[in-house]
Amino acid sequence: xxxxxxxxxxxxxxxxxxxxxxxxxxxxxxxxxxxxxxxxxxxxxxxxxxxxxxxxxxxxxxxxxxxxxxxxxxxxxxxxxxxxxxxxxxxxxxxxxxxxxxxxxxxxxxxxxxxxxxxxxxxxxxxxx
Numbered sequence: 001x002x003x004x005x006x007x008x009x010x011x012x013x014x015x016x017x018x019x020x021x022x023x024x025x026x027x028x029x030x031x032x033x034x035x036x037x038x039x040x041x042x043x044x045x046x047x048x049x050x051x052x053x054x055x056x057x058x059x060x061x062x063x064x065x066x067x068x069x070x071x072x073x074x075x076x077x078x079x080x081x082x083x084x085x086x087x088x089x090x091x092x093x094x095x096x097x098x099x100x101x102x103x104x105x106x107x108x109x110x111x112x113x114x115x116x117x118x119x120x121x122x123x124x125x126x127x128x129x
Contacts, residue, residue, distance in 0.1 A: 014036075
């Protein structure tokens with residue numbers, strides 16, 4: 001397996017959520033885990049990001065052209081901050097009767113916070129229907 005393929009597979013395995021908006025490549029493109037050693041070499045979509053993906057992840061680009069035209073530092077600032085993630089995750093953990101997640105929050109990185117948050121969002125949506 002080539003180094004590029006290995007990096008692509010690791011990034012996909014880390015962040016891709018098939019129930020969330022966007023392809024695996026789009027989700028990896030908007031990854032905001034700057035502390036990840038693969039962040040600078042992660043695969044990035046060369047196409048404009050669909051508006052549905054920008055809206056889903058609450059990325060305020062001010063343009064429908066997508067992330068291609070937005071510098072990485074602005075994308076990172078546009079994605080929900082860790083504090084906002086923790087706040088929403090805490091509320092959903094209690095609402096979805098999964099308080100055990102609260103014990104893990106202090107040791108989660110941003111990518112893990114997003115994964116847990118997406119998981120709880122799905123539980124919350126399922127319980128509302």
